[in-house]
Structure formats: structure tokens, C-alpha cells
Amino acid sequence: MSFSLEVKEDILSHTFKEKQVSAFLNAYIKYNANFSITNKGLSIQMSSNSNKVIRSIYEHLKTIFKGDIDIRIIQHQKLKKNKVFELILSGEIQKFLTEQNIYDFDNGDKVIRIPSEWTKKESIHRSYVAGLFVACGSVNSPTTTNYHLELQFNEEDSATYAMELLKNFPFKLIVRKNKYVIYMKKSTLISDFLRYIDATTSMMNYEATRIDRDFQNSLNRTINLDVSNQKKTNKAAEYQIELINKLMSSEKFRDMSKKIKALCKIRLSNPDSSFSELEYLMRVEGISITKAGISNLFKIMQREVNDN
Structure with missing residues (x-):
């Protein structure tokens, strides 16, 4: 029907x-x-x-x-x-x-x-x-x-x-x-x-179905967004690990700051972590830093590698 x-x-x-x-x-x-x-x-x-x-x-x-x-x-x-x-x-x-x-x-x-x-x-x-x-x-x-x-x-x-x-x-x-x-x-x-x-019964069925549908659509969008964000995180992490390996193989690494060395170690140990998670892990190591600060450290590494 x-x-x-x-x-x-x-x-x-x-x-x-x-x-x-x-x-x-x-x-x-x-x-x-x-x-x-x-x-x-x-x-x-x-x-x-x-x-x-x-x-x-x-x-x-x-x-x-x-x-x-x-x-x-x-x-x-x-x-x-x-x-x-x-x-x-x-x-x-x-x-x-x-x-x-x-x-x-x-x-x-x-x-x-x-x-x-x-x-x-x-x-x-x-x-x-x-x-x-x-x-x-x-x-x-x-x-x-x-x-x-x-x-x-x-x-x-x-x-x-x-x-x-x-x-x-x-x-x-x-x-x-x-x-x-x-x-x-x-x-x-x-x-x-x-x-x-x-049409009270139909109205209630309509609302229940609509709410379930809208919730499922919202959930799917959230899942898709999470998957997309994770893919972006993984791609960025791959580039950062490649950057770290290049820097660590050069003599410049010895002169890097304590923060950069700590970040290199943490990133290599946690290749799937987001910047928020890296921030937390840095704080566990006793280094106070923000996500913007982490981004800035990677930019410094990139400049050092590009100057080689």
C-alpha cells in the first residue's frame, strides 16, 4: 500500500x-x-x-x-x-x-x-x-x-x-x-x-520515519567526514614522517631544539595521531605546546630540509 x-x-x-x-x-x-x-x-x-x-x-x-x-x-x-x-x-x-x-x-x-x-x-x-x-x-x-x-x-x-x-x-x-x-x-x-x-496515525508514522531517516543521514555524513578527516591526517602524517627521516639523516638534526626532537620521536611512534593527540603526547613529555605550535615546528623542519 x-x-x-x-x-x-x-x-x-x-x-x-x-x-x-x-x-x-x-x-x-x-x-x-x-x-x-x-x-x-x-x-x-x-x-x-x-x-x-x-x-x-x-x-x-x-x-x-x-x-x-x-x-x-x-x-x-x-x-x-x-x-x-x-x-x-x-x-x-x-x-x-x-x-x-x-x-x-x-x-x-x-x-x-x-x-x-x-x-x-x-x-x-x-x-x-x-x-x-x-x-x-x-x-x-x-x-x-x-x-x-x-x-x-x-x-x-x-x-x-x-x-x-x-x-x-x-x-x-x-x-x-x-x-x-x-x-x-x-x-x-x-x-x-x-x-x-x-490523519494522526499517519502523521506520527511520518514523523518517526522522517526523524529516523534524518538521523541516519546525519550519522552517515558524520562518519564520512570522520573518514575524510582521517585520510587527510594519514596523508599529512606520511609527509611529516618522510620529512623527519630526511632531517634525522642530516647533520642539522643535532642542532634542532628540544621541542623538535621530542616531536620527531613522538610522531614516528604515533604515525596515525592527529595534531590534538600529538599536543597531548607532547604535554605528557613535559613540553607545553599548542596545535599551532606543532604546525610551526613542522614548518621549521621543512625549511631546514629544503635548505640542504
Whole structure:
């Protein structure tokens, strides 16, 4: 099951009150349904890849729709696709769509804007937005490298109005394959959106997976940095040991300071040590010095070797 479908089933496990059901179905029918003329007159078809989603929609529809509701299962054998579950509504369709403020038959178009009282009451507003997501939304799994949540519409007016309803979320609008898509990519805001549409379980799973993923990525970056730093340390140490051997084989070594001689001895005995570790080992020998001081001693050695 995709994460998007998981979220949609999570939303529909929520208990809706009567007005919330109307708001949810208003959005779902507007942006999922297809209309057609049959021998029974006008009918509505809605579909989903989830039996749970269709069954839940069916139960909610029975509370407000007085016509016939049929469920149909479609299996595409040749393409080996998942089953598609359909709801077909017939009888009193025009009355239902008009009463529910879904379709304006005088103008021949869906009613995009919702009643003002729905926008003022948060529980109703959230139910409408939840219906939008179940109808035309999707969200990437947090296990992927690309955090992404979107709502897809056929009409630009629907997309811009959805952005107006969701002004507290920084959605952006693009046109993709003749569809109007509003989307956002910030993971924390996606979590907030899932919480807003009452996909609580999915939101917690999303956050847990995201945090685990981000922690693992951070750990990998730290490990890679440590490996890189160790490689640099080893390369520098190889050069320093070569420098020390050249200096010790020359007569100049006898005239070197106590600090340089001590550093040469310690570096040869500890070829993998960092400057911080060399600093500590020098202090153990009773020589107070900093990492900058150690670097300076190696520069002195380099000059002496180059002067030969």
C-alpha cells in the first residue's frame, strides 16, 4: 500500500459528525466524481484503489443521499493492476447535488466556493480539506529522498481557491500535464497538514520515519567526514614522517631544539595521531605546546630540509 493510500484510510477511520460528513463529501464528490447519463438518468461514479476508502464513503453517503448506491469492483487482468472499487449513485442526483451545494445546474458547473460558515468553523473546514485530500491528494513516503505533498485539480479556479482555503500552508501552484497542482515540500509542514486533516496515525508514522531517516543521514555524513578527516591526517602524517627521516639523516638534526626532537620521536611512534593527540603526547613529555605550535615546528623542519 502506498503512503498516500495509508493516509486516506487513516482519515476515514476518523468519526465524523453530521455537518463534517457533508463537508467531507462535498469536497470528495467535487474532485473525485464523474457524471454520466444512463438509462436511469444522471449518475455519479467515484473510484478508489482502496476497498476501505470506498466502503467508508458508502457508509457516509447513506446518511445524506436518498437514491441508489451500488458498489462495483473492476479488475484489469491484462495490465495486472490493483483492483479499482467504484461507487455508482443514481436517482435524485440533481436534487442531491443542488442541496449539497456541489453543482450549479443553472450555470452548468461545479460550485467551487464553500459556504462562509464552513470556513469559520475549524472542524468543518478541516473535514472539507480532508475530503479534498482523499479525492485528489497524494504524499510521498517519508522513506524517499523527496518530501512532497500535493493536491491536483482540473480547473485553475479550484486550485487557487484551495490555496485560499489553505493560506496557513505555503502551497505553490504549477501546471503539470494540463492539471493544476498545488504542492509543498517542507517535511515539518507536511506533518502539520497531516495533523490538520486528522490523519494522526499517519502523521506520527511520518514523523518517526522522517526523524529516523534524518538521523541516519546525519550519522552517515558524520562518519564520512570522520573518514575524510582521517585520510587527510594519514596523508599529512606520511609527509611529516618522510620529512623527519630526511632531517634525522642530516647533520642539522643535532642542532634542532628540544621541542623538535621530542616531536620527531613522538610522531614516528604515533604515525596515525592527529595534531590534538600529538599536543597531548607532547604535554605528557613535559613540553607545553599548542596545535599551532606543532604546525610551526613542522614548518621549521621543512625549511631546514629544503635548505640542504
